[in-house]
Amino acid sequence: MIQIFWYIYAAFLATSTIGFFIHGGYKSPIFLIDLAFSVIAWVGLFGFVTHYQIFTPFVWQVVLAAVVLWDLLFFFFIKAYFTEAEPEAGSASMTVISGVMMLVLLGPLYYALFQYAF
Template identity: 85%
Template structure:
């Protein structure tokens, strides 16, 4: 039963990324770099869910650290420089809310990578 939930989670991540891609979300090279990090993290998620050994645990320990740092830097600092949104009043509260939502959505991915690495 738990494996089915992991497969559903992986399908949700893939579907949302494909939707973002279809709607032109990956036009900038920085967003393509983010996509590359995402795909690498998904490979780890796939290995965790299927219980198959892909690379060594030390590789996934490095990947986990790099992906978490990249996601935080990208979400809070890098993405704002490459989007065309104007700053509005209350954006700090929306950024905090969006950050918490990101943590809720990506938390299981980080958990899976951690379990797979250690």
């Protein structure tokens, strides 16, 4: 039963990325780099869900560290330089709320990569 939820979660991530891609979200090269990190993380999620060993655990330990570091740097620092929106009043609190939402949405991915790597 829990396996079905993992498949639904993986489908949700893929669907949201495809939607972002269709609406022109990956125009900048930095967003394409983010897409590459996401795809690599999804390969790990796929391996975890299907119990299929892809690469070695050491590779996934490095991938886990790189993905978490990239997501944090990208979300809080890099993305602001490549978006065209003007900063609004109260944007610091919105950044914190958005960061918590990012953690809620990507937390299961990080958990799966951790379990797959260790």
